[in-house]
Amino acid sequence: xxxxxxxxxxLSVQEGDSAVIKCTYSDSASNYFPWYKQELGKRPQLIxxxxxxxxxxxxxxxxxxxxxxxxxxxxxxxxxxxxxxxVYFCATRGSTLGRLYFGRGTQLTVWP
Amino acid sequence: xADVTQTPRNRITKTGKRIMLECSQTKGHxxxxxxxxxxxxxxxxxxxxxxxKDINKGEISDGYSVSRQAQAKFxxxxxxxxxxxxxxxxxxxxxxxxGGADTQYFGxxxxxxxx
Numbered sequence: 713x714x715x716x717x718x719x720x721x722x723l724s725v726q727e728g729d730s731a732v733i734k735c736t737y738s739d740s741a742s743n744y745f746p747w748y749k750q751e752l753g754k755r756p757q758l759i760x761x762x763x764x765x766x767x768x769x770x771x772x773x774x775x776x777x778x779x780x781x782x783x784x785x786x787x788x789x790x791x792x793x794x795x796x797x798x799v800y801f802c803a804t805r806g807s808t809l810g811r812l813y814f815g816r817g818t819q820l821t822v823w824p
Numbered sequence: 825x826a827d828v829t830q831t832p833r834n835r836i837t838k839t840g841k842r843i844m845l846e847c848s849q850t851k852g853h854x855x856x857x858x859x860x861x862x863x864x865x866x867x868x869x870x871x872x873x874x875x876x877k878d879i880n881k882g883e884i885s886d887g888y889s890v891s892r893q894a895q896a897k898f899x900x901x902x903x904x905x906x907x908x909x910x911x912x913x914x915x916x917x918x919x920x921x922x923g924g925a926d927t928q929y930f931g932x933x934x935x936x937x938x939x
Contacts, residue, residue, distance in 0.1 A: 816866035
């Protein structure tokens with residue numbers, strides 16, 4: 713099956729700084745790359761996703777970039793705010809319409 | 825998201841007991857999943873079902889079983905609970921769109937403690 717590695721496992725930034733979380737995957741057939749955010753005591757929720765035919769996607773302060781050749785994709789959060797503090801999970805799908813494979817998560821803390 | 829519900833929300837049980845966690849959804853999705861979350865280990869897939877007649881094992885299915893009673897209901901059972909099954913359990917549903925996106929909608933979670 714797919715192997716998804718996510719780094720770093722913890723990340724602390726000052727409010728207003730940028731945060732970057734990176735994931736690598738093993739299956740070259742992977743074609744869908746979502747990111748989920750889980751606030752403390754809450755359920756994970758999708759914040760952004762990207763398909764394999766797109767290199768970058770932005771939504772306000774968050775963006776995802778994909779490098780299919782190197783098999784890695786990254787989440788970028790700019791102008792971080794305390795409410796961005798959460799655990800972030802990357803995921804991939806190894807084949808068309810198959811199940812998702814999740815990374816282990818990154819605990820992001822934004823200090824005011 | 826009240827469309828995906830889990831019962832119970834919290835459960836404390838003893839080693840060796842059989843317990844069932846239930847998941848119901850009103851989203852009309854064919855796909856349902858059971859995940860386990862442990863600190864530092866992320867979301868690990870236990871079982872998943874792509875329609876009523878379909879059941880598939882995930883990475884950590886040993887010690888668990890599932891039943892897909894209807895499109896809307898997917899139950900997870902621990903036949904004989906053990907302490908290392910203490911964890912937060914999430915049910916999720918999804919419905920892939922024509923473009924290939926497959927957003928997963930998670931339930932509120934069930935916190936299970938096995939003593």
